[in-house]
Amino acid sequence: MRNDLARLGHHTQRAVDLLRPLAFAEGQGLPWEDIWAPLASAIPGRTYTDDDLMWLRAAAGSYVVEATEHGRPAYRLYHQALAEHLRHHTSPQAIHQAFTDTLIDRVPYHPDATRDWSRAHPYTLTLPHI
Numbered sequence: 001m002r003n004d005l006a007r008l009g010h011h012t013q014r015a016v017d018l019l020r021p022l023a024f025a026e027g028q029g030l031p032w033e034d035i036w037a038p039l040a041s042a043i044p045g046r047t048y049t050d051d052d053l054m055w056l057r058a059a060a061g062s063y064v065v066e067a068t069e070h071g072r073p074a075y076r077l078y079h080q081a082l083a084e085h086l087r088h089h090t091s092p093q094a095i096h097q098a099f100t101d102t103l104i105d106r107v108p109y110h111p112d113a114t115r116d117w118s119r120a121h122p123y124t125l126t127l128p129h130i
């Protein structure tokens with residue numbers, strides 16, 4: 001897997017950062033909208049946007065499979081071996097914490113400053129650790 005990703009040259013780390021959240025995604029995969037790029041940013045501490053995800057789809061889209069969950073597109077890795085490679089030499093606890101923090105940050109607030117969980121993304125609501 002490392003050699004295959006290395007074909008992206010100086011963009012290899014960018015691709016790894018963008019793919020890594022998919023290695024830890026639950027269910028059918030991660031939703032794109034306001035979740036995937038923020039998670040890709042939170043894990044390594046670099047800023048990624050939807051433009052980076054568009055680049056990934058063009059440059060390394062064969063690594064990603066689109067599925068449907070909750071009637072919405074969800075994205076996951078094409079093979080378990082890639083997920084295992086991307087999980088290697090990581091701190092699962094730190095990544096799960098990044099997931100938790102990022103997903104909670106995206107839950108809207110009520111006027112009284114409490115979280116409005118009824119408006120949370122369905123992906124957030126289905127995770128057992130949130």
